Each structure stands twice: as structure tokens, then as C-alpha cells.
Amino acid sequence: MVDSEQTGVTSSSIPSAESLRRLAISESGFVFDPTSGHHFTVNETGLVLLRHLQQNQDLSSILNAVTQEYNVSHRDLERDVLEFLSLLREFVGEQ
Amino acid sequence: MDENNQMSDKNKKDWVKPTITPLRSGLLNKFGKSQNVGWVEDIDGIPITGLIEKYKSPLFVVSEKRLRSNFQRINRAFTSRYPHVLFGWSYKTNYLGAVCNVLHQEGAWAEVVSEFEYHKARSLGVPGHCILFNGPFKNRTILEQAVKEDAHIHVDHLDELFALEEIAQAANKKVDITIRLNFDTGYTEPWSRFGFNVESGQAMDVAWRIHSSENLNLTGLHSHIGTFVLEPKAYSNQVRIMCGFMDEIERRTGSIIKYIDIGGGFASLNALQSIYLPPEQVVPSIEQYAEAVCDTLLELTHEREARGVQRPVLVLETGRAIVDDAEVLISSVFANKRLPDGRRAVVMDAGVNLLFTSFWYNHSATPTRFLSGKPEETVLYGPLCMNIDVMRNSVMLPPLDVGDALVFGSVGAYNNTQWMQFIEYRPNVVMVQKDKIVSVIRKAECLEDVTSLESMPETLKIPFPNGEPDNLLSKHT
Numbered sequence: 001m002v003d004s005e006q007t008g009v010t011s012s013s014i015p016s017a018e019s020l021r022r023l024a025i026s027e028s029g030f031v032f033d034p035t036s037g038h039h040f041t042v043n044e045t046g047l048v049l050l051r052h053l054q055q056n057q058d059l060s061s062i063l064n065a066v067t068q069e070y071n072v073s074h075r076d077l078e079r080d081v082l083e084f085l086s087l088l089r090e091f092v093g094e095q
Numbered sequence: 096m097d098e099n100n101q102m103s104d105k106n107k108k109d110w111v112k113p114t115i116t117p118l119r120s121g122l123l124n125k126f127g128k129s130q131n132v133g134w135v136e137d138i139d140g141i142p143i144t145g146l147i148e149k150y151k152s153p154l155f156v157v158s159e160k161r162l163r164s165n166f167q168r169i170n171r172a173f174t175s176r177y178p179h180v181l182f183g184w185s186y187k188t189n190y191l192g193a194v195c196n197v198l199h200q201e202g203a204w205a206e207v208v209s210e211f212e213y214h215k216a217r218s219l220g221v222p223g224h225c226i227l228f229n230g231p232f233k234n235r236t237i238l239e240q241a242v243k244e245d246a247h248i249h250v251d252h253l254d255e256l257f258a259l260e261e262i263a264q265a266a267n268k269k270v271d272i273t274i275r276l277n278f279d280t281g282y283t284e285p286w287s288r289f290g291f292n293v294e295s296g297q298a299m300d301v302a303w304r305i306h307s308s309e310n311l312n313l314t315g316l317h318s319h320i321g322t323f324v325l326e327p328k329a330y331s332n333q334v335r336i337m338c339g340f341m342d343e344i345e346r347r348t349g350s351i352i353k354y355i356d357i358g359g360g361f362a363s364l365n366a367l368q369s370i371y372l373p374p375e376q377v378v379p380s381i382e383q384y385a386e387a388v389c390d391t392l393l394e395l396t397h398e399r400e401a402r403g404v405q406r407p408v409l410v411l412e413t414g415r416a417i418v419d420d421a422e423v424l425i426s427s428v429f430a431n432k433r434l435p436d437g438r439r440a441v442v443m444d445a446g447v448n449l450l451f452t453s454f455w456y457n458h459s460a461t462p463t464r465f466l467s468g469k470p471e472e473t474v475l476y477g478p479l480c481m482n483i484d485v486m487r488n489s490v491m492l493p494p495l496d497v498g499d500a501l502v503f504g505s506v507g508a509y510n511n512t513q514w515m516q517f518i519e520y521r522p523n524v525v526m527v528q529k530d531k532i533v534s535v536i537r538k539a540e541c542l543e544d545v546t547s548l549e550s551m552p553e554t555l556k557i558p559f560p561n562g563e564p565d566n567l568l569s570k571h572t
């Protein structure tokens with residue numbers, strides 16, 4: 001069994017903190033990316049993740065922080081976050 | 096305990112899968128009306144979670160109540176419009192014994208198309224004289240049995256006619272027979288490979304031939320114009336052509352036709368992949384079909400009574416419209432995926448091995464709990480390692496968790512007969528009966544069931560007769 005702290009998630013799969021900080025995010029989850037021109041919405045938990053990612057690129061600490069706040073197992077959260085990140089990469093432009 | 100099932104903490108918020116939804120202004124929803132994702136928690140009052148716990152997922156569930164009420168509604172639609180009506184239950188549509196016997200209890204005869212189906216009907220206790228025997232392939236042995244037991248044989252071709260004549264002669268009997276007809280209704284593709292053609296005069300030739308036989312009597316006409324026929328007028332035309340042919344035979348040969356069998360083909364509330372509109376908008380009600388059939392039949396048989404001849408019995412072999420929406424398939428999410436094109440995909444525990452009809456229907460897929468989160472275009476895959484194993488190519492669903500169940504609707508027709516033991520075992524089929532009794536009507540398969548018919552030549556009994564092969568992989572560095 002892999003130690004859940006060593007998730008194998010590398011920071012290369014996360015859009016850079018810089019490109020994430022450029023995003024215009026409203027409280028209701030409306031997101032606009034001035035670089036790519038994309039606009040999209042995220043749900044409440046997506047918003048929580050985005051806010052974390054803007055500040056902090058260390059995934060295991062994000063996972064720990066979110067499990068403090070939400071009823072979710074480490075494993076499920078990790079899968080959901082990985083999925084979320086792969087979508088995020090589609091929407092957020094790097095420059 | 097499963098690591099997923101950690102104790103829930105009341106002070107924490109519920110986790111919902113994070114989603115991202117692109118906003119494309121002005122783009123019409125290509126799935127038609129936006130789907131209002133509801134959910135079902137029970138089947139005839141039996142909680143789905145309990146069913147899965149006890150009988151495992153995937154699971155087919157038949158509602159006896161629905162099956163009976165479907166039959167009763169169709170029966171009423173016809174018997175209230177025409178005096179002599181008889182239903183033959185189309186075995187190929189669903190020949191699970193319990194399903195057949197519900198319909199026999201409601202008064203349906205058996206409509207069979209093979210030696211196997213004939214045997215099955217007899218083994219359920221249906222007497223030969225309550226069997227309608229269709230199909231192009233009735234072997235000699237079963238034909239002899241059918242003659243002996245006074246089954247109603249619907250002749251498909253001349254070779255069958257000659258065989259029947261020999262059998263009747265040998266038995267020293269005069270056998271009443273029915274011929275299958277094919278013709279163009281103007282609406283459906285004529286199923287011209289079955290039976291005798293009316294327009295070319297072939298069917299009339301056969302009627303004469305039967306008339307001249309010492310041992311055969313032509314007393315019935317049969318045809319089946321297609322399946323999932325969405326136009327009731329096709330049936331008016333069918334009845335018109337069959338009645339015209341009946342009148343001609345009776346006038347010219349003096350035979351008396353006792354029944355006209357119009358086959359099956361009424362559409363069920365299911366979404367054909369080729370049709371854009373939802374089934375509620377395109378599938379006629381059973382009453383519309385009944386009106387099309389019975390009005391024409393009443394009109395065209397009206398002068399028979401003046402002749403002192405009874406109106407013919409109307410025989411129906413309705414299959415899918417009776418059973419389709421009386422059965423569902425419960426299947427559970429095994430894994431979530433993201434496809435390279437961004438679409439969400441889900442691996443389910445049931446695929447086309449069980450739901451053969453997902454090749455041509457978009458079966459409804461309904462969650463079994465309230466799912467929060469935005470619906471997103473999702474592909475539902477089955478468990479097979481085959482590219483064709485797709486349950487739904489595109490369905491709008493909110494995020495699903497591993498273990499979440501979906502209920503695939505209207506699966507009663509042609510699945511429990513055309514499913515295959517391919518890669519996976521076939522699961523339990525249960526029937527929800529009166530007083531919330533749940534009965535297993537077909538047990539889940541096990542290895543024994545699948546291999547019991549195989550036998551092993553003596554020389555092949557051992558896979559590695561010279562000892563296990565070298566473990567190349569463990570040595571490879």
C-alpha cells in the first residue's frame with residue numbers, strides 16, 4: 001500500500017501558480033481566463049480547489065487541508081483532484 | 096473496513112466531485128431538451144440498495160405488476176374494439192419461464208419459432224393446441240411433434256408445406272394450417288424473406304395447392320410487417336391486404352379462414368438511436384394501434400355475418416410493447432475516467448454482453464440517489480475489453496461515485512434472450528411479485544454453469560504436463 005502522503009502527483013500536472021492567479025474568479029464560481037479567453041464555471045468544491053491552487057502548489061498539503069474541511073476519503077479526493085486538474089489544464093492557458 | 100468508508104464527521108461538509116463546465120454562449124444544447132436528472136430509489140416499493148446488497152450488481156429486475164398491467168391494457172385496447180382477439184406470447188422477446196407464465200396466466204398462448212422454443216413452451220405446461228408455431232426452420236422431428244399435438248403451424252415455404260403433407264398423410268390426419276404472407280404495406284420494409292408473396296400471386300398458388308391436398312386445410316393467414324413500427328397506418332394497410340387476400344381465397348377455393356394473425360411490431364417507449372425526438376413524442380399509444388387494426392378489420396369483415404360466416408379471430412404476437420418497460424437493469428459504477436477529448440467516462444459493471452439492445456436504443460439511465468453537481472456529457476462503458484462495449488455514447492449526468500447505481504430502463508425485450516456469456520458471467524434476474532415478494536427467476540451463472548457442457552480429451556487434461564514453464568518474467572531484469 002502506498003503511503004497516502006506520497007501520492008505520486010507531481011507539480012508538473014498543475015497549471016502554474018502564475019497562470020492560476022491571473023484567473024478572474026467570482027464568488028459564484030464563474031471563471032474567466034484572460035490568457036486563453038476561456039470562460040467556465042466551477043462548482044463549490046471546484047472553487048475551493050482553485051483557491052487552494054492559486055496559493056499553494058503542494059498537492060499533499062491541499063489534500064490534507066481539504067480532508068479537514070470535507071467528509072471525503074483521501075483516496076477519493078485524490079482521484080477527484082487529479083481529474084479536476086486534467087480538466088483545468090484544458091481550460092487554463094500557460095504563457 | 097473499506098478505506099473509502101471512513102466515519103463521516105458531522106462537523107465537516109459533504110464532498111461533491113469538483114466540476115468545470117465550459118460556457119459556450121449561444122450554443123444550442125445538442126441533446127435536445129435539457130435533461131432533468133431525477134432519480135429512482137425503489138422498484139415496486141423494493142429499495143434498490145437492498146436489492147443490490149442481496150442479489151449483487153448488475154441485476155435484472157422484472158416487475159410482475161407492470162407486466163400484467165401492460166398485458167391487460169393491450170388486451171383491453173383490442174378486445175374493446177373487436178369481438179374475437181387472441182394473443183400469442185412471442186417467446187423470442189423474453190422466454191424466461193416466469194415471464195412466459197405471467198403472460199400465460201393472463202390468457203396469452205405461446206408463439207414460438209424453433210424446436211427449442213417449442214420444447215420450452217411445452218415444458219412450462221402449455222398444451223400443443225395453444226402454440227402458434229412460426230419461423231423458417233422447423234426441423235422434421237419438431238414438425239411431427241407439432242402435428243401430433245395439434246399446434247398451429249404457420250408455413251414459411253414450400254418445402255415445409257410438402258414435409259407437412261407427408262407427416263399428415265403418415266398420421267392419417269387432415270391438418271389445419273396457416274400460411275405466412277409477405278407484401279408491401281407502403282410503410283415498412285417488406286420482410287419478404289419470410290412466407291409467400293401476395294403481389295406476385297405466389298401466395299394464391301400456395302392456397303390452391305393446399306386446397307387440392309387431401310391432408311391439409313388452409314384455415315389461417317399470418318404476417319409480421321416489422322418491428323418497432325411507428326406508424327399505426329401500416330397496420331391498417333396490413334389488415335386491408337390480408338382481408339383482401341382472405342376474401343379472394345374464400346371466394347375462389349371455398350376455404351374458410353378462421354384467423355388472421357398480424358404478428359408483432361408495436362413500438363415500446365424506448366429511444367431508437369436513429370430518432371432524434373424522445374419516445375414520448377414518437378411512439379403511438381397502444382390504443383392508436385388498436386384503432387388502426389380494429390376499425391379496418393371491422394369494416395372489412397362486416398359482410399361475413401350476412402354470409403353466415405364468423406368474423407375471423409384476430410391474433411396478435413405483440414412482444415416488446417408488452418415486456419420492454421416491465422424490466423430494468425441495475426448496474427453500478429466501477430470507475431471514473433477522463434477521456435483525452437475531455438469527456439467524462441464511466442466504467443459500469445454491465446455492458447453489451449447483458450444489454451444487447453444498447454446497440455440500437457439509447458436506454459434511459461437513471462441515478463438511484465439525488466446527485467448534486469452539474470450534469471455533464473458522459474460516456475457509459477461496459478466492463479468488456481472491447482471497443483464496442485458502450486451502454487450510452489452520450490448522456491447528461493452529474494458526477495457519479497464508484498459504487499453509484501444507475502437503472503437502465505425498458506430492457507425487457509430481446510435482452511434476456513440475446514444476451515451472451517462473453518467475458519463475464521450473467522447475473523441474477525429477479526421478479527418483484529405481489530406483496531413485495533422478490534423471487535430469483537434466473538440464478539447468476541457460476542464457472543460450473545459455463546463449463547459443464549465442455550469435456551476434456553484425455554491428452555489435454557493438464558495444462559503443463561512437463562512441469563510449470565520457466566518464470567521468465569521473474570528472472571528478467
Ligand SMILES: Cc1ncc(COP(=O)(O)O)c(C=O)c1O
Nearest residue numbers: 185319322359360412413414415
Ligand atoms: C413472427 C414474429 N412475431 C412476433 C414478433 C414480436 O415482435 P415485437 O417484439 O416487435 O412485437 C416477431 C419479432 O421479430 C416476429 O418475427
